[in-house]
Amino acid sequence: MKAHPVFEGDRLRATTFRPRRRRLFVSFRQRVGTPGNFDEARPVMGFVGNGWAHLHLQSRWNDWFVNPETEALEARLAEFTARYEQVVAMGFSMGGYGALRLARALRLTRLMAISPQFSIDPWVVPFDRRYRAEAAGWDATSGDLTHRCTEVGGAVLVDPFKPLDLAHGRLICKAFPKLTLVMLPCGGHPATRAIRQGGRFDWLKTELAEGLADPRAVGRVHRKVRRQSESYWRHLAEVARWHHRPALSAAAEGHAKALSEKASVRPADRA
Known part of the structure; x- marks a missing residue:
């Protein structure tokens, strides 16, 4: 399947598949163990095979999509997404933050953010020391979500036994009032591990595509499959x-x- 470049910078990249369709699914690269290169973008067939275009966003480094190219990427995304009737997204951890940070430029209507961060700025989240190395030199103004809130609906999925993830989830849902915080006990980080092992991850994608009418249904499915x-x-x-x-x-x-x-x-x- 042909990949079409949307944005190609030294630090950020956006690639699309089947761009002429009317609905768009957006995915994000999450934090990686060995940053410094871009991955080969691949289509998410659960969406592309069901009539959606797919846009994949990558950051070359673990910088939470906040770097000198962020504004240029936002401008390009705002232009690119104007053609779509619906834009939905799924992001894990750093990718979940990226979806929130770029929600306005992407014109997101629906989001499933899985164990995302509200910030990595030590002044904003002093309780979370996990990402202090990446936060060194981070642009706190560009990374601030407080003034970038949108009416995007959907779910923030967290494991309540991961207290740092739970704290981030609560901050996110306070800032984005139409997002619902959903608890997936012992799901881990990311919180959907049990759902994936239980064979219901494709169901998650279908729910996101079809409207996610009841975000708490994700919690009910988690409870059904977790024992396996x-x-x-x-x-x-x-x-x-x-x-x-x-x-x-x-x-x-x-x-x-x-x-x-x-x-x-x-x-x-x-x-």
């Missing part, structure tokens, strides 16, 4: 240890081990 997720049980074991509940922790570890062993058995080895 090794990640869920590992996180539950960790939480139980924090709360000095050794029996629960041991039981959860046992469930996680059983699911791991089940997954490792090849079909030919099964009776």
Whole structure:
């Protein structure tokens, strides 16, 4: 499938697939372990295969899409997205922040932000020290979401047992009043790991495409599938240890081990 460049800078890149359609899905590169290069953009077939155009945004470095090229990217996105009847987005962690930061330029109507940050500025989020290296030299004015709020609807998905993610989620929903904070206990970071392991991640994309009429439905699906997720049980074991509940922790570890062993058995080895 042909990729069409929308913006090509030294630090930011935007690539689209099937741009002539009337509805647009936007995805974002999340924080990577070894930054410094752009990835090859690939279409998200769950959207492209169902009549949507797809736009993928990347930052070469882990800078939360805030750098000297941000304003130029915003101007290009505002021009590019003017043709679409709907623009929806999904972003994980840094990508979730990127969706919020660029929501106005993208003309977002609907968003699913998964374990996003409200900021990485130490003055704004002094409680979160995870991203202090990336925050060095960060442009706090350009990165401020307070004055970039929009009426975008949708969901912010967080694991409430990840207190830093929960704090960011609450700040985001205060600033973006039409977003709903949805708790996915022991989902991890990102909070949708159990949903993915439970085979319902495609359902998430369908919900986003079809309107996400009830954001809390994501929480209900999480509850249905979490018992089949090794990640869920590992996180539950960790939480139980924090709360000095050794029996629960041991039981959860046992469930996680059983699911791991089940997954490792090849079909030919099964009776």
